Amino acid sequence: MIKDTGIHMKGGVITELDYDFCTVRTRVPAGNLTPAQLRGLADIADAYGKGYIHVTTRQTVEIPHVDPARLEVLARDLASNNTPIGSEKDEIVNVVCCPGNERCKYANIDTITLARELDARLFGREMPVKIRISLSGCPNACTSPMLNEIGIIGIREPIRTAGLCTGCGTCMEYCREDAIRIRNGISVLDTERCMKCGNCLISCPFGTLKTKGRQYLVTVGGRRGRHPKVGRKLAVLDDDTTVIEIVEKIVQWVYRRAWSGRLLSDQLDDIRFDAFRDEVLAGLEKQKEDGPGISA
Ligand code: SF4
Numbered sequence: 389m390i391k392d393t394g395i396h397m398k399g400g401v402i403t404e405l406d407y408d409f410c411t412v413r414t415r416v417p418a419g420n421l422t423p424a425q426l427r428g429l430a431d432i433a434d435a436y437g438k439g440y441i442h443v444t445t446r447q448t449v450e451i452p453h454v455d456p457a458r459l460e461v462l463a464r465d466l467a468s469n470n471t472p473i474g475s476e477k478d479e480i481v482n483v484v485c486c487p488g489n490e491r492c493k494y495a496n497i498d499t500i501t502l503a504r505e506l507d508a509r510l511f512g513r514e515m516p517v518k519i520r521i522s523l524s525g526c527p528n529a530c531t532s533p534m535l536n537e538i539g540i541i542g543i544r545e546p547i548r549t550a551g552l553c554t555g556c557g558t559c560m561e562y563c564r565e566d567a568i569r570i571r572n573g574i575s576v577l578d579t580e581r582c583m584k585c586g587n588c589l590i591s592c593p594f595g596t597l598k599t600k601g602r603q604y605l606v607t608v609g610g611r612r613g614r615h616p617k618v619g620r621k622l623a624v625l626d627d628d629t630t631v632i633e634i635v636e637k638i639v640q641w642v643y644r645r646a647w648s649g650r651l652l653s654d655q656l657d658d659i660r661f662d663a664f665r666d667e668v669l670a671g672l673e674k675q676k677e678d679g680p681g682i683s684a
């Protein structure tokens with residue numbers, strides 16, 4: 389008889405097609421695992437599972453085909469390995485991110501540190517609806533942040549330094565969005581087309597293009613699944629402290645005001661989105677702008 393410890397009710401424990409077994413999903417913040425954690429997971433998969441590990445779309449790994457009677461001891465081994473049981477139900481699930489400026493030359497922000505901080509503050513919190521968070525270091529959006537309930541994208545807006553442009557057109561060649569034109573011998577930015585990817589910043593041979601800094605575009609209400617939907621642009625924020633504050637306010641809003649059984653994206657259709665945005669951004673004046681030309 390299975391001892392009821394509550395572990396089998398955790399979101400990361402998923403009953404399989406053969407309901408005598410379950411798959412156990414782990415918590416892997418920012419999708420990074422050390423060699424020691426990987427070796428530990430391999431041993432755990434051998435000891436409790438079917439001898440293999442499944443890699444999920446949300447940067448976690450799962451141990452398939454576990455006997456539910458062994459969940460309690462498995463949970464202890466996973467926790468000792470620093471890969472505890474994860475989350476999948478109406479909770480805040482694994483926080484996903486791309487390599488960001490730790491490794492990617494296109495990145496505008498440190499995604500990994502921010503993802504870990506958000507995970508530490510929010511992971512596993514029970515919610516009326518599932519909340520997925522995804523971060524990308526630039527508008528290339530490799531982790532599809534706008535298809536998550538909360539998306540964060542690193543951006544940099546180019547600014548031409550007055551008087552120094554020679555009109556050589558190098559920056560125009562770099563831009564994949566056709567957002568730069570040469571007019572009257574100088575470069576002119578089309579702010580509607582510019583995605584604020586920052587690629588052009590390194591292109592100017594005269595160092596004429598600058599940026600006012602790295603920023604964070606926050607989106608809400610995206611989703612994948614049966615009826616995918618692109619999230620709405622909520623705000624452009626200047627620093628990671630403010631991003632954490634706003635994400636916590638979104639989570640708090642969802643916890644207190646959203647109702648279960650209906651995806652957040654649908655609920656944002658039902659309420660006035662402007663009212664939601666005003667409430668979440670209360671006290672933050674200049675961030676209530678639309679951000680770069682990423683279609684939403
Ligand atoms: S989203 Fe941008 S920063 Fe992140 S991996 Fe992709 S190209 Fe690099």
Ligand code: SF4
Nearest residue numbers: 563582583585586588
């Ligand atoms: S930031 Fe990106 S999209 Fe904007 S002008 Fe520069 S290269 Fe083009």
Ligand code: SF4
Nearest residue numbers: 553554556557559592
């Ligand atoms: S690369 Fe620099 S100098 Fe050349 S057009 Fe662009 S901003 Fe002007």
